[in-house]
Every structure is written in C-alpha cells, then in structure tokens.
Amino acid sequence: MASISLSGVTKRFGPVTAVDDLQLDVQDGEFFVLLGPSGAGKTTTLRLVAGIERPDEGRVLMNGEDITDMPPAQRDCAFVFQQYSLYPHLTVFDNIAFPLRSPMRRTPPAEIKQRVERVAQTLHIENKLHRKATALSGGEMQRVAIGRALVREPRVFLMDEPLSSLDAQLREELRVELKRLQRQSGATVLYVTHDQVEATTLADRIAILEHGRIQQVGTPLQVYEDPQSLHVAQRLGAPAINVLPAEWFEGSGPPRATHVAIRPEDVAVGAGNGPSHFDVIECSLVKHLVVAERSGVEVRAHTRMDQALHPGAPVRLSFPPDRCLFFDASGQRLPV
Numbered sequence: 419m420a421s422i423s424l425s426g427v428t429k430r431f432g433p434v435t436a437v438d439d440l441q442l443d444v445q446d447g448e449f450f451v452l453l454g455p456s457g458a459g460k461t462t463t464l465r466l467v468a469g470i471e472r473p474d475e476g477r478v479l480m481n482g483e484d485i486t487d488m489p490p491a492q493r494d495c496a497f498v499f500q501q502y503s504l505y506p507h508l509t510v511f512d513n514i515a516f517p518l519r520s521p522m523r524r525t526p527p528a529e530i531k532q533r534v535e536r537v538a539q540t541l542h543i544e545n546k547l548h549r550k551a552t553a554l555s556g557g558e559m560q561r562v563a564i565g566r567a568l569v570r571e572p573r574v575f576l577m578d579e580p581l582s583s584l585d586a587q588l589r590e591e592l593r594v595e596l597k598r599l600q601r602q603s604g605a606t607v608l609y610v611t612h613d614q615v616e617a618t619t620l621a622d623r624i625a626i627l628e629h630g631r632i633q634q635v636g637t638p639l640q641v642y643e644d645p646q647s648l649h650v651a652q653r654l655g656a657p658a659i660n661v662l663p664a665e666w667f668e669g670s671g672p673p674r675a676t677h678v679a680i681r682p683e684d685v686a687v688g689a690g691n692g693p694s695h696f697d698v699i700e701c702s703l704v705k706h707l708v709v710a711e712r713s714g715v716e717v718r719a720h721t722r723m724d725q726a727l728h729p730g731a732p733v734r735l736s737f738p739p740d741r742c743l744f745f746d747a748s749g750q751r752l753p754v
C-alpha cells in the first residue's frame with residue numbers, strides 16, 4: 419500500500435480550471451473521501467493520481483516518489499468506476515481474473531484460481547463465478563467490478579462513485595462491505611462521491627472540494643462540528659444546517675456576522691406562544707423533525723418524542739449561543 423500526495427496540482431481544460439493548485443496528502447492505509455458537487459474536480463483529481471490526466475502544474479507523489487511523468491500502467495492503481503465496465507462475453511471468473519492475466523503480470527493459473535475465489539467469497543459472489551457477466555443483477559455486476567480491482571492487490575484504490583448506480587439498499591450493503599474490506603486489508607483508498615452519507619460513513623478523513631479547490635480537510639466529525647465556511651457547513655448534515663439572519667442575534671455574536679448557522683439538533687424546541695414564537699409548517703413524528711417558520715425564514719429542529727406538535731400550531735424555538743456558528747458576508751467563519 420502507499421501514501422499519495424498532490425502538491426500544487428493544477429489541471430485546465432481550455433478555459434476551465436478543473437483542479438486549482440491542489441494540495442492533498444492521503445496517508446498509507448487511509449480511507450480518504452473527496453466530497454463535492456458536480457463539476458468540483460473530483461474525477462479529474464482521481465484521473466491525475468491514476469496518470470490518465472497529466473497536470474499542467476504541480477507534482478504527484480506516491481510513497482514520496484515523484485510519479486508525475488510515470489505512465490498509468492506502472493503506477494499500480496486500481497480504478498473502480500461508477501458504471502460497472504465489465505466484459506459482457508466473459509464469465510464472472512474471467513472478468514475478475516482479467517487483470518491477473520495481463521502480459522505484465524503473467525500470474526500462474528493455480529494462483530489466479532485461488533485469488534479469484536478468495537475475492538469472490540469476500541464479495542459473496544462465489545456461486546456466480548461461472549455465469550456470464552450480463553446474467554447478473556446491477557449489484558452483483560458492481561461487486562464483480564470491485565472484485566476485479568481487489569484481486570490485483572494494488573498500491574492504491576481509486577474509486578469514482580462506485581455505488582451511485584445502485585438502489586438504496588444495495589448501496590448500503592456494499593458500503594458496509596467496502597469499509598470492512600478496507601479495514602481488513604489496510605488498503606489506501608481515494609474515494610469520490612457527492613453523497614454525504616457515503617462520505618461520512620466511509621471516510622477516515624474527508625476533503626470538501628469546490629471549484630477545483632479544497633475547502634477543508636478533516637475527520638467527518640471535525641468537519642461537521644467545526645466548519646470553517648458556510649459552504650462547508652452546508653455540505654454535511656441532513657437535514658442541512660439552518661442559516662438564520664444575523665439581526666436575530668444582535669449583541670450576541672461578532673459584529674461582522676451576516677449569517678448565523680445552527681444544526682437542527684441544537685435548536686431548543688418548546689411548546690406554546692411567546693415573543694420568539696414560530697409557526698409549525700410540518701412535523702415528522704418518525705424523524706422527530708419539525709419545520710417552523712417566522713418572517714419567511716424556515717427553521718428545522720429535532721423534537722423529543724413527547725412533544726405533540728401539529729401544523730399551524732405555535733412553537734417556541736431558541737438558539738443556544740454556544741451552538742451557533744457565525745459567518746461574514748463572504749461565508750468565512752468568524753471567531754466568537
């Protein structure tokens with residue numbers, strides 16, 4: 419396994435700067451997730467590490483060695499794509515065995531058999547090995563695609579939204595399996611997603627990417643609890659963090675604050691009328707979530723089981739100052 423570093427890496431496509439002076443350090447054995455919206459530069463970053471793209475500026479290092487000019491085949495990275503690009507005319511066994519049979523590897527047949535069977539067992543597809551790849555469900559096909567990466571035991575796994583084409587249940591199952599496999603093998607994984615649930619459950623560390631730049635790096639909890647910008651604060655959390663007008667907090671925050679944000683679980687909910695009352699718009703008993711409104715601003719808050727609220731009823735919401743995050747007009751976090 420290996421560490422990966424990108425140092426001052428920029429990649430342009432004509433007028434578009436896809437990756438902009440990127441600084442990234444992924445440690446050996448780390449599950450590192452790049453999270454960001456469409457067009458943020460996530461796929462380009464993976465392709466730069468794989469060697470499919472060449473940076474316009476900056477260097478790519480693996481285990482400290484400069485690999486910027488090294489061809490992809492020599493980098494020993496296994497790529498798993500969003501679409502399971504299997505060979506339809508081959509069986510599951512032959513699809514998984516494919517990388518071991520490349521002229522560069524020349525693995526003996528007995529070893530191929532042993533490795534393919536081991537990987538198939540890990541992914542619970544051992545009884546499908548002799549089927550054609552096309553005779554599988556979507557979830558099974560994606561397992562085969564992941565198996566084809568695992569069988570190689572590469573230095574680094576690069577995974578580009580590998581679960582996004584699957585239905586919710588399969589995605590969850592495979593997510594758990596991927597994490598277990600990575601823990602057991604100690605593999606270095608650089609994983610791209612725009613799904614925050616996937617990012618926070620899989621990652622040892624997350625980088626939030628936007629416009630080709632890293633906004634913040636940290637463990638999921640660090641990024642969730644201590645976002646350095648409003649953009650990052652809004653990236654993690656479902657329902658999303660509440661953003662409230664600073665006028666509601668006059669005197670209790672930094673004077674330069676233009677936005678105040680608070681997580682739904684930090685809003686205190688009390689029944690009844692009062693000077694700070696809101697109108698309930700919606701409440702979900704299952705999720706203990708209330709949506710309330712005042713002066714056109716919607717606030718989401720978690721309620722207790724025993725709080726009987728209904729649409730149209732008044733509710734008192736309060737925002738403990740120690741749970742509020744203050745941001746300036748450019749969206750940067752302000753110290754309190």
Ligand SMILES: Nc1ncnc2c1ncn2[C@@H]1O[C@H](COP(=O)(O)OP(=O)(O)OP(=O)(O)O)[C@@H](O)[C@H]1O
Nearest residue numbers: 431434436454455456457458459460461462463612
């Ligand atoms: N080969 C290319 N030619 C031209 N522009 C490109 C190319 N590859 C990427 N881009 C542009 O670079 C930017 C970053 O693209 P990239 O695919 O890395 O984003 P992403 O974060 O992976 O997005 P998505 O989640 O939609 O896959 C986008 O504006 C995209 O249109």
